[in-house]
């Protein structure tokens with residue numbers, strides 16, 4: 404199947420006239436293959452929400468071009484809106500309406516035939532495990548329940564493409580798991596999903612392809628396995644009594660890196676390799692205070708692929724909701 | 726066209742639901758106007774000589790003041806929709822997204838009808854004796870709705886433009902100011918001269934005079950093209966259309 408969402412050279416700057424600040428999107432390219440999930444992975448401030456807003460027709464790019472199902476998101480915005488749904492970074496349901504009232508309202512606004520609205524609402528409430536809470540006001544819901552309702556509101560019309568902007572940020576592990584299940588179901592029924600996330604694990608679980616975005620560009624793109632193999636599948640991390648011990652050990656190990664008294668060795672995670680690393684440690688004659696297996700994190704991917712650790716994240720910690 | 730109608734009615738139902746479940750809004754719409762009426766009549770009424778029973782004089786003013794309070798509530802509701810992600814979602818759907826504004830305005834009109842009925846009810850219990858025919862009552866309600874209409878569209882515009890709930894709340898200060906510097910509570914000629922000029926030429930005064938006249942049964946608005954009634958209607962229509970268009974444009978421009 405072909406690409407259902409494409410972006411080519413998207414640029415966007417929010418700088419006021421005269422002010423000089425780097426563009427938020429700086430030539431972003433990507434493609435979502437029909438029937439699959441693409442995860443846009445990046446730290447806070449990387450430009451994920453801006454990308455989603457352009458693709459969902461909410462924002463015009465300064466330059467570049469984007470299409471959804473072959474339709475230009477600027478020129479054919481109205482037709483694009485008929486086949487997409489957007490579940491934004493903020494939960495967009497009314498706290499003072501009940502779950503059922505919220506969905507009914509969205510069903511009418513989505514122009515479903517009037518007589519199918521009640522059935523479709525009931526069906527979705529059940530599917531999202533909100534049947535018991537249907538007639539309760541949303542301000543009595545937990546964060547996870549609100550997010551599920553929010554997601555259900557985006558599915559009333561069975562969209563061809565669903566945009567999910569950080570759908571699990573701030574959710575507890577159980578709700579996150581439930582949401583992942585929902586996304587898998589939706590994809591099984593033929594919807595293509597464009598997802599943004601700050602969590603490598605989420606991209607790994609859900610997405611066929613991952614695009615790593617930093618400073619408004621895609622800096623790496625591939626399957627989760629391809630991306631992780633670029634960082635090393637996992638690492639053995641040893642903490643030694645002193646930096647001089649670390650300096651003594653490192654040369655004996657393949658591709659080891661030193662950070663103070665810590666030594667890190669990439670590993671494929673096999674018993675044989677880990678055993679050989681530990682034997683080398685014994686042979687050199689140093690005694691680690693502590694050692695552990697570490698799996699790659701988003702920060703590791705960043706460090707490897709961009710040479711800096713979530714620079715945007717530390718520089719913009721104040722903009723949690725950005 | 727039919728879908729526009731459906732969108733507006735959906736959003737009106739929503740607006741009414743949100744208002745009726747908002748404790749602040751209900752207090753503002755029901756309790757506050759009654760308290761203000763009592764205060765004006767019982768506290769100031771004895772000291773003011775307006776040539777008729779003070780309650781006859783002040784009732785329309787209290788209703789318009791209440792419209793201002795209610796509008797502040799609309800500004801808050803619109804600001805909340807703009808910043809909470811609701812408008813983002815609507816904009817990604819094939820609806821005319823600014824119907825979210827007309828929903829709030831329509832809800833505000835209904836809410837103010839309730840407030841108006843309550844204030845008239847309490848006022849009549851306290852001795853207010855209007856002398857209006859059924860047709861004149863209808864004209865009173867129409868005049869009040871025209872006034873509520875423009876002030877609510879102004880509130881919607883404010884809600885679209887501001888970037889925080891506090892700023893939206895500050896709007897009530899401005900709209901409360903208008904009735905005070907008008908003939909709503911005291912005759913204009915008792916105001917200090919520098920205020921008088923403003924009071925005579927601002928929209929609240931002709932609206933008040935028209936409502937007061939209709940209730941007293943002594944104005945035939947249509948027969949008096951240069952009079953308060955014509956002026957009041959023109960003021961409300963011009964301001965209403967202006968603010969509605971401005972709110973729509975600001976809504977489209979804000980990204």
Ligand SMILES: Nc1ncnc2c1ncn2[C@@H]1O[C@H](COP(=O)(O)OP(=O)(O)O)[C@@H](O)[C@H]1O
Pocket residue numbers: 417427445446447448449450451452453454719722725980
């Ligand atoms: N409407 C806007 N006006 C001004 N700056 C914005 C606006 N939207 C986003 N930005 C800025 O653009 C940058 C990227 O934001 P965003 O796309 O929200 O990133 P992400 O979703 O990856 O966290 C941030 O520095 C943010 O402050």
Ligand SMILES: [Mg+2]
Pocket residue numbers: 448451452453492568569725
């Ligand atoms: Mg974001």
